Amino acid sequence: MNIDDLQIVVLEDLKDHWDDPDVRALYADLMKMKFDGYGSVYGSNVISSDKADFFGTHLMVCQKGLRLKPLFGYKSVTLDKCREFHLKFPALSLVGNDxxxxxxxxxxxxxxxxxxxxxxxxxxxxxxQTPDIKKIRSKEMTELFRDLVMTLVIHHHQDYGIEHMITCGVVKVKTDIFFERLGLNKISAYSKFSQKDLNEEMVHIFHNNRYSDYAYKVAEKYHFLWKNRLTLSKKQTLTAVREAA
Incomplete structure (x- = not known):
């Protein structure tokens, strides 16, 4: 696999695409990847899904082919969107509970x-991320996906006008270290806690409104991938894209 085989996909407002069978299939593949990924690390009883799946933004790196295959993905939801759909901001729920x-x-x-x-x-x-990435055990592949995550985060926040990012890093899989390299800061001296729905894994909660110089350089390096992203919004469906192609 090389970088030419990869496609960035941004899926907005899943509920508005539910009539599109290709989008439903892509979402099903994304969730299967998350079931496998979370299950292999935290246990089969850990499921990463909530109401925001249907009105938030899913960001993915997919392998190209007759059918896009999600290799990595995450979800971003804004405070204003949560209020619109009557969902307590998940960051507040998480810290409030745990x-x-x-x-x-x-x-x-x-x-x-x-x-x-x-x-x-x-x-x-x-x-x-799909457990298949770990099987490759290539330093180059690991670094590439790390850099692509930085690229997604920075360009998404810049292009969508989202000044502040809050997230959680899990100590076990060292995403806390990754987020520090991205330029995020632990919210307080009490940022570390045990997250119940990850089977009590220890996490840190982070915040920032600016990223590291290193992350900005990485995002610029891979800007061409972001520029050529496939965005599925109210104006564009995956079925329409396939028909146009």
């Missing part, structure tokens, strides 16, 4: 300050 009250206070303060400045906030979560 975290320290001081961390929750810090998180609320970050959100309040952003809103007072008219800035948007997202929670980016449900990070997963």
């Amino acid at each position: 975290g320290h009250y001081e961390c929750l206070n810090e998180l609320n303060e970050i959100i309040d300050k952003a809103e007072n400045r008219g800035e948007r906030v997202s929670f980016d979560y449900s990070w997963a």
